[in-house]
Amino acid sequence: MSRVDAADLAGIRAHHPEAVAEAAARRRRRPLVGDRGRLMIVAADHPARGALGVGDRRFAMASRPDLLERLRTALARPGVDGVLATADILEDLLLLGALDDKVVMGSMNRGGLAGAAFELDDRFTGHRAEDLARLGFDAGKLLLRIDYDDPGSLDTLHSAARAIDDMAAHRLPVFVEPFICRRVEGRLTNDLSAEAVTRSIAIASGLAGTSAYTWLKVPVTANPDDMARVMETSTLPAVLLGGEVGASPGAQEGAYEKWRGALQLPTVQGLVVGRSLLYPADGDVAAAVDTAVGLL
Template sequence: MSITIPDLVTVRARHPEAIAEAAARRTRRPLVGPTGRLMIVAADHPARGALGVGDRRFAMANRADLLERLCVALSRPGVDGVLATADILEDLLLLGVLEDRVVMGSLNRGGLAGASFELDDRFTGHRPEDIERHRFDAGKLLLRIDHEDPGSLRTLATAAGAVDAMASRRLPLFVEPFITRRAAGEVRNDLGAEAVTRSIAIASGLGGTSAYTWLKLPVTSDPDDMAQVLETSTLPAVLLGGEVGRDQEAAYERWRKALRLPTVQGMVVGRSLLYPAEGDVETAVDTAVALL
């Protein structure tokens, strides 16, 4: 990074208008480039208090280290852009690494893991008007649905409103849907084929138009089910990376198979690439890009 953390702090403290100025002059590009595929690096975890990676509970709490990893990832051939919350995207704007990159603003979620209000998942990050004002290229929201939790109704209603607000601005919105259940006091996403199929159907029908809606989907617990599951919708989809696992090669193979399916247009992967279980960021990113 050519700008240090003290430099970023100084700019934020003395010249906060520099963020809007950097956003205004940023060179933009189409969402889907010449390859027809998307590779987006995700870093919206910290604003949800999700700082852990594997057995490192606070791996993402070091902002300098996170920004350095993001800069490395964004410099690799085949990486199209980044998904993050306002604080991280604004750091990257000031660092000058978002030129000619896809920038996706995270609407984020207020339902923090372990909180009593976890599934009252109203949005606390970017608003559609913020994404438009900063000339960002797309947005992303998480949609968790628990049939036993009344907070999920508020989540559905606010998600539908976000779909409409983004579509009115002709901005793509990536919706990441899950059917969730509480087990042993924890909210867990159901990755079975039936649950993922239902989540796709619900997400695809949100709002007054689906013209600008994309889906951000997990690979099902049995990867062989993905072909049938993805028949549920004609909306373009990207795969999400999920948690860092010990068997990264198995994860790559699941992604490789799913990427052959006609509605899958790419991947949005975060911790698996930024904090690989083995090797460095460059190798992990290059391996993922090669799958495309």
């Protein structure tokens, strides 16, 4: 696989911006869920929230050519169904011809920048439902973070509900990633207790005028043994999110074990994992992706 040439991509964008729409029109599409009945999606929507770090490497995701090479490696592995990313990354992958026969999932709200005072204000600054429909993409994803002590969370709930309505009007699946959050010494923290994850699933499942096109994107609870009870909260199809995994090989293996157990639950349909596969501790993207695919 040839290395990504940033100059080539910039040249196409500068002189022939219509190439993005042309590549989208040519892309070979596939059903959201294939014959396996499972989904393996690689996530790369972190940079648009300013979240560029992986472990102790604060700017690991800052090199776009390097990220694109890692994504192409991951997407080429057997069993990988598709990618979740923002418009800029998906359009680069379109121009590179890397999205044929893949599920393409657009990231919809990236306004809550990592570490900002307004981090919980998850406004919809990314894909709209009409953008995903126009480009022939297959699904969208939205982040739903709720802090019971922050009155602004009501605006987040309202805007998320209307986005789900818009996606349903276009008959496009939308993956909702809910968290109950709180600030600890000024830093936003996701509560992964069984009680909090249960409550977040219940809230997300009831949003909008229909749940017909809604999927859930949920974390494994702090105690993985709680997951069976937690996932009984909803009949909506769900995928597990990977989250950030520690840098050691032991932490990676621990994450695989947690995913393996939760993937046996009736409503869980697959995995959406990003940094832990694209930037594994040993640097071997292909091996990390193959291991995750094997869990399915």
